[in-house]
Amino acid sequence: MINSSTRFFCAARNRLLLAAALLLAGCASEPPKSLVTPFPAVTPPPQPTTPTAAQQPVRGVWLATVSRLDWPPVNSVNLSSAAQRISLQKQALIDKLDKLQRLGINTVFFQVKPDGTALWRSDILPWSDMLTGTIGADPGYDPLAFMLDEAHKRGMKVHAWLNPYRVAVNTRPATLAALNRTLTLHPASVYVLHRDWIRTAGDRLVVDPGIPDARDWITSIVAEVVTRYPVDGVQFDDYFYAETADSPLNDAQTFRTYGQGFAxxxxxxxxxxxxxxxxxxRTIKQLKPQVAFGVSPAGVWRNLSHDAAGSDTRGAAAYDEAFADTRRWVQQGLLDYIAPQLYWPFAREAARYDVLARWWADVVKPTHTRLYIGVALYKVGEPSRTEPDWTVQSGVPELKRQLDLNEATSGIEGTILFREDYLNQPQTQQAVNYLQQRWGN
Known part of the structure; x- marks a missing residue:
């Protein structure tokens, strides 16, 4: 029996082959057509007649837990007293939320699945070693529940940020040994439960995205979070197919098994x-329609040189590098919001901030997908030969210019800063003071 998604794919593939043949037979001077993502003829859902909280401008920040980049404090993990560790981790989160509230931040994108572990009490994933130093060790409290309670008390929204496929950030023997030790735990790591799903890519352990059962497993993780917690949203980051030239994903066997019929x-x-x-x-909408689903992809969908519908840029493209057709997801209404990472200044000719921001605004314009722009707080105040604007007057003029464009451009409904701990770094303090004046309470 052929399901609707299979029929859609087959029809799309046939249109692609026909269009490619016509293109090859046509005049060479004609511009290339966008062959893969024709705008679907769909009836848009009715728009609400009164403004909702979700339509207010988002002033967000990503709070990363992978490698303890933003939280929890590294020194908390080494404390011999569990009570002291819990107290220190909770207080650090409270302090961060208090500061974010003063800055006018209204949405926190909290990384709850940094790899193959969880920062909530899960029946599918073991506890994250980011909390205790040991995979599977109960931290004595539920960080996601605590974050939700504290943020909601402050009138701030929380989106559960998940990295869908990453299992571990390295392949060192100590990491493999730690994963193997979870075999007796309930739940154990996917590394020991489904070794046939595990691959190496980008010098990291990942789940192979080509395995249908693995995709079902990821969906079940999202369902668990959405069902058990009052999250305001769920977000995937840009790590779908994440490989490097030196460490490609070896999915040749998976392709032989599941790739029949693909060109x-x-x-x-x-x-x-x-x-x-x-x-x-589909799962989120069935469980809790009010929970927003979004993706934060690389800022370039495709370059104009490769696709007439692409942006006038020369950057690494999500479509070609991560195999993520992000524009199509917007067109098909699969996302409530998209938050492209536009981590370049106005003067970066290969990927100008304004060119990309306006391109994305045009993409979302005929849809009901909201657009939030990811801004490179991590570059502010940092010397750069290729992007010197980040250090001119401590990067404040560049930051101001980007925020001004976001607020003045129809279709852009918010800004997200990457990432939280850079609000505390010496090189960003003038920019933080500016944000306080612009957004602060």
């Missing part, structure tokens, strides 16, 4: 990512 492995990979986004979107 290329690249098309098949994009289909796999599409399948994940479709089923996660």
């Amino acid at each position: 290329s492995k690249a098309d098949w990979r994009r289909h796999n990512t599409q399948q994940l986004i479709e089923q996660v979107s």
Whole structure:
């Protein structure tokens, strides 16, 4: 029996092959057509007649837990007293939320699945070693529940940020040994439960995105979070297919097993990512329609040189590098919001901030997907030969220019800063003072 998504894919693939043949037979002077993501003829859902809280401008920040980048404090993990560790971790989070509230931040994108572990009490994933230093060790409290309680008390929203496929950030023997030790735990790591799903890519352990059961597993994790916690949203970051030239993902066998009928492995990979986004979107809407689903992809969908619908840029493209057809997800209404990472200044010719911000605004314009722009707080005040604007007057003029454009451009409904701990760094303090004046309470 052929389901609707299969029929859609087959029809789309046939249109692609026909269009490609016509293009090859046509005049060479004609511009290339966007062959893969034709705008679907769909009836948009009715818009609410009164403004909702979700339509207010988002002033957000990403709070990363992978490698304890933003939280929890590194020194908390080494405390011999569990009570002291819990107290220190909770107080650090309270202090951060208090500061964010003073700055006018109204949404926190909290990384609850940094790898193959969880920062909530899960029946699917073991506890994160970011909390205690040991995978699977009960931290004595529920960080996601605590974050939600504290943020909601302050009138701030929380989106559960998940990295869908990463299992571990390195492949060192100590890491593999720690994962193997979870075999007796309930739940154990996916590394020991489904070794046939595990691959190495970008010098990291990942779950192979081409395996249907693995995508179902990720969807079940999202369902668990949405069902058990009053999260305001769920967000995937840009790590779908994440590989490097030195450490590619070896999914040749997976392609032989599941890739029949695809013209290329690249098309098949994009289909796999599409399948994940479709089923996660559908699952969230079935469980809790009010929970927003979003993705924070790389800032460039495709370059104009590769696709007439692409942006006038020369950057690494999500479509071609991560096999994520992010524009299509917006067009099909699969996302409540998209938050592209536009981590460049106005003067970066290969990927100008204003060019990309306006391109994305045009993409979302005929849809009901909200657009929030990810801004590179981590670059503010940092010397750069290729992007010197970040240090001119401590980066404040560049930051101001980007925020001004976001607020003045129809279709852009918010800004998200990457990432929280850079609000506490010496090189960003003039910019933080500016944010306080602009956004602060």
